[in-house]
Amino acid sequence: MAVIAHDPSRPTQTHAEVTRDVVRTITEAPTRGYYILVGVLAFLTAVLLGTVTMLLKHGLGLAGYAPPIMWSVYITTFVFWVGIGHAGTLISAILFLFRSPWRTAVYRATEAMTVFAVMTAALFPIIHIGRQWIFYWLLPYPNARYLWPNFKSPLLWDVFAISTYLTVSSTFLMVGLVPDIAAVRDHVSGWRKKLYSMLSLGWTGADSQWRHYTRAYLYLAALAAPLVLSVHSVVSWDFAVSIVPGWHGTIFAPYFVAGAIYSGIGMTFTLLIPLRKMLRLEHMITDYHFDNLSKLTLFTGTILFYAYAMEYFVAWYSGSTFEQTTFWRRAFGPNWWAGWSMIICNAFVSQLLWFRKIRVNLTALFVISIFINIGMWFERYVIVVSSLANDYLPNAWGQINPTWADWLILLGSFGWFGLWFTLFYKNFPIVAIQEIKEMIPMPRRKSHGGAH
């Protein structure tokens, strides 16, 4: 047998080192920087809650809504956060099913990102409705009035899509954590030990447990995988089933899913690159992983490129003056800046990733990831706002100026998301110990002589 070259997908450390390095991220005392970070994020979360209270008190009129633009920043941000989630599930579930080796180092972080992103997104439908205190009317529950929600309404599909997504992805995360928490459990004391013992569900690492566990994990992965496609398709139908020019498109589902994954990986870069440095995980999360992630970004980014082009083409080809006007104004109307920043940040910036140099240059990647985040937020803003701004009756056209109520909620949502994520990575293994270990190559032995 020829000597096997080092496979970049395989870790270089021993089992012991892996455990040590990961456990260290948890057991080490938090730095002052960490506390400051948590403080800032907590403040932003407070800002979010404060603004929501104002909205409850006075009504949505505080935000910049200007009919006919009945949806704006809140829905934009909702779709933005739902999208973020998708990368996580793709990496943790689909790549797991495809047995692609490089996911192991990054999937825990992305999966956590998924859960928290969906937790953030879930706030927005409630924030954005006019009478938040009766949001539960969207849920089907038996009541004396014989009233049920309207199952024809895409908004109702949305309710189901999001709640399902939240349930499945959080379960998937918790289950994935079990062996690792068990591993950590044995290295900590105090309240953490109690917490971990509880969450590790009495994991001992016995063979029988492993057997059941791997099955369960496989099935959960199989359950989660379709959500990657379904959830954002449903979200896209929030728009696509309408008759609003600019929304009313058959391309929306794939277009949204691609966008979601694209934005998700963007956010993954934004989180992982600093995290890797802070937690000194360079030898676990390597160029190799970023290279692969970048390729995925390039792929989805190119799909977006196509989708954008196709939207404009269809608008022209449809011969419908309404579609044509909408897209003309999208590019050259009052919101041109939003329209172009979306195309540049997504369609063009992603093309830089054709070059390996850039794919492994973390600084470049980080900068690009910021562009991606901005671009994807603007994509949703353009779709939501600039389509509503000019539909059938010119007399009813309108323009919008978001107010503090819009921006503070957007800002606050980052605080809310960040707070959860920050607390998570300091208290849970951000890298999957067990799976890394599985990847560690067995020391090669001579084969037994003789036949069996």
Added chain:
Amino acid sequence: MADQQAADDVDRRQFLKVLGVTGVGTAALTGCSTDRVAKLVPYMVQDENQVPGIPTVYASTCTECATGCGVHVITREGRAIKLEGNPEHPVNAGTLCSRGQAGLQALYNPDRIGAPLAKNAAGGFDEITWEDAIARLAARLGQAGNRVAAINGYGPSTFSQLLEGMVGQLGGTTVSWQPFAREAESRANQRTFGRDDLPAYDFGVARYIVSFGADFLETWGPTMEQSRGFAASHGFNDGTMARHVYVGPRMNLTGANADEWLDVAAGSEVFVALLLARAAAEAKGSPLAGDLARWTAAEVSARTGIDAARLTRIANEFAAATPSLAVAGGIAAQHRGAIDLCHAVNLANVAAGNLGQTVNFGLGSTPTAGYGAVQGLFARMERGEVAVAIVHEANPLYAMPKSGNFQASFAKVGFKVSTANVMDETAAASDLILPNLHALERWDDSFSRPGVRSLMQPVMTPVRPGMHTGDVLLKVAQALGGSAAANFAEPSFEARLQAAWTVGATGDFPTFWRTSLARGGVFLPAVSSNPTLVDGAAALDPAAPAFDGDAEFTFLPYPSLMYHDGRGANKPWLLENPDPMTKITWQSWAELHPETARRLDVREGEIIELTSPHGAIRAQVYLFHGIREDTIGMPLGLGHTEYGRYAKDRGVNALDLLGAADGQGYLPYVATKVSVTKTPGYRKVAKTEGNPRQLGRGIIEQMPLVYAAQGMTPEQAYKAAGGETHEINPPREREAIDGWYEAQKEGWKLGNYADDATPKWAMAVDLSRCTGCSACVTACYAENNIPTVGEEQIFKGREMSWMRIERYWEGGEDGAPIEARFAPIMCQHCDNAPCEPVCPVYAAYHTPDGLNGQVYNRCVGTRYCSNNCPFKVRYYNWLKYNESAWPEPLNLQLNPEVTVRARGVMEKCTFCVQRIRGAQHKARLEDRPLKDGEIVPACAQACPSKAMTFGNIKDPEAKVVQWSRDPRGYTMLELTNVRPAVTYLAKVVAQEPVVHAADEHGGH
């Protein structure tokens, strides 16, 4: 709803006690709250006319302008909740304009004065008792001797006779004055016919109408009657319609409803009139032909700069039509040549033989003394010849130009008394304010024209404790004693009124009185007596009118459709209801032609300063193709310095630029040249429209008369005119869509939807009758408790008008004549409504009777319905408008039949479902089927030109079915396949077909 005689005030006081008890949700300001009313307060004695929950209707008379339309006051539990036209009244025959309907907001105005006020040393006002107030007035009158004067803005009536009588008794003088008094016309009539009264114009029979700056659909004359007539003649019926030409420097709403607009400079309209006169005289062989011979097309073309061929055409058309009608005398043409203009127009009418046909003397109103007289009175004040001045129903210190220093003259009067019941400019300058009762709270009458004597009766307890000025005068007379006391001895004005009405009473008086009250007055046919021309009247040689200053632009202040002479400025409905031409609310603005603006380098919203020899004002720019490049227009009526929370310091007063000079007995409104300076300031224009062009989307269809006469559909007409277009949906698609639609209907039947017994409500709107006057919009506000949101919210496009008039411009650029198209847009109640499937909670859903229901209390406010509505007729409560829109006591106007919507709820036109259900209940109680026409939505009820009809589309007899089958009928945005229940009948214009550019109708 039967007309009822008013019951005693005592009882009505009791009614007010039960406010909010009877009528669930009467004053409910939180639509979805279940807060309970703690106490039930019974009537002491229940008036047999007052059954809780059943509206009582009183006949009364509108006092919002000089016309004196008859109104029906709809009251519930002792509160007036709506004003509608009195169908029996000859002037308005059941319709009512925005201003009239908004009279309700004068009644419930939150700024009404609640007690007599006396000016104190500090210049403020102290509340005093009525006894004290009357004593003070009597004392002052006693000392004043004959140095008493009164300005009376209230028209011919028993009250005015009382006032004049009393002032006369004291040896003083009374000047009756209203700002838009049409003095120039009466002067001209004096000149041409030797009589100064104003004729009644019959637009209904005229076949060719030429208006010289007379906005007969807006503020000039009895607009309701004229709109009705105009719709009858100019609306398209059985293949014909009258032609309407508007002559003037600015295209106002009346001009926008013309088939042709002649944009002559202010002052040169007269030559066009003379041309018409000559043409008519020659055509009809009138003796005037000789005197008028010199007014050839060439001559007039030279004087007006209008193409001679065009002038000839118009002149010949006018001459050929019988009967025709020429009118003049509007504020928009009230320059120093106004009398000549009206004179020339009289000649044209005489030459065309219109007297007795379309121009009927003896049926019109008698003119008031007018500006000249009131100015003379102020001159006497200036000279200190007036010791006591009484100002009634007038606000001269606002409505007369500041440059006249009337304020100073007024201050020279020893004792100034105002009867205003809101603090207006004149009241603020007075020493004593005796708040008069509102017309709906008092006994009164009005003799608006020969044969028409309208009555007013108290329909409810006064909202604010006031006293009828008539009663005040009688009490003062007693206090004065002597002959005054003897001549004015009636115990109350009511008694005096009845006494006055005994004259000419038929049968026994109580019955006569009762029936008159029920009918709203006594309406006898008057006979027209048409004069002949004064000798030599035809020899008219008008000189170009003089203008103050020699600046570049002619300043054209014009009466606002909503604010009228300024009295509308304190009524939220009128402020929020957009001006139909500009779509601007809550503001005043300066109108510039885009070309002018380009030259001056100003854009919309930029603030310019207009300077005339008499003053300077600043206003933001609005660009308007319908005005001459040498003219700058500005609406009158805003810029109050007093007059309550809504009017105070809002906008600018165009009168500040005018001179007060008067040679001819009227205020020359269009007699000033202004210069424009650009300022760095900017103020967003509070428009309710997005894009003023319909971008060839075929939203408001229009077709030339010739095609309409051939019974073409708009599409056919468009093709006939060479327009290139393709079917909205190719045959195969159409087939598929229809099949799909049938399947839908099957589905509804399964769901106990729309079986053949249940009606299906539908509406039809005839755009060839709609003038865009916006009366329907105000009616909708009044009927459906729609909140007014104010300027700030309108900047964000958050107006709540369930019904809006969409106005689209056609042409205007590169030489094409500017044209306006109007259409009322309300919820179309689509069969295949896009708003319904997207609502997650079934708050928007389809009712069995074909309505697009909106259940406020189920709405959670996702707003998807509005996003998905192609007509954008859904309106959302962004903030707690229900708490801000109706400050006490405005909330008393709320219609108890309609839920007041809370914050966070979507709302929209319901086809007045409360009226539908009400009628259904009534019919069921009486065990009879509904009759067609029994249900009339508020908009259709108010419409002055009866452009809307409503009914059951399944009833073959129904009027709405006949209208919907009209070849002109079409539904908007057909390609969306939403199947609206509203059919629009294409507008018809008496114009030659013009071959369309191919890009037009792109929407198809």
Added chain:
Amino acid sequence: MHKRFLIGLGMVTSVALGALALTSRDTDAQQPAATLPAALTAADSAALKGPKQPIFFRHDIHAGQLKMECQYCHYTAAVSTEPGIPSMQTCMGCHLAVAGKDSTNRAEIQKLRTAWNEGTPVEWVRIHSVARHVRFPHSQHIKALGPNACASCHGNVARMSQVYQVQNVNNMGFCINCHIERNVTRDCTACHY
């Protein structure tokens, strides 16, 4: 609406409403038929179900013993969507003559007469009040269900010494059930507009 907000999840509400409906129904049954209404005095009214009224008006005497039709006093209910409440004049129509047979009754009727003489209407405590976003046309229901239909919502007042709420008239389920039983309209805009 903020109340709504505070109340929180609707499950709770509907359950609560259901419970309320049940309890109220059986208490109605418990109402002792045996007690001689006349034996009660105004003092007892505090002990009785339902709010204490300024005048201890006895529906059980008027509607019960004297068998007066509801619409004799509440006549507008049959002709109008709004029931209104009887005017003071309506009461005095009888009570000018009828002074009451025992001291307690006389005392209460005296209150009425004083109020009438002073011209100050009696302010009754309201018991039934339908939410402001609901239209309940009384006339239609009486037309459809007959003059004695009142009991189906207001309970058998003929047996109440002091009126109390039997049905929660703001529980939409209560309305709907009746409409389903009789197979009449369930269209939202029949009541909500």
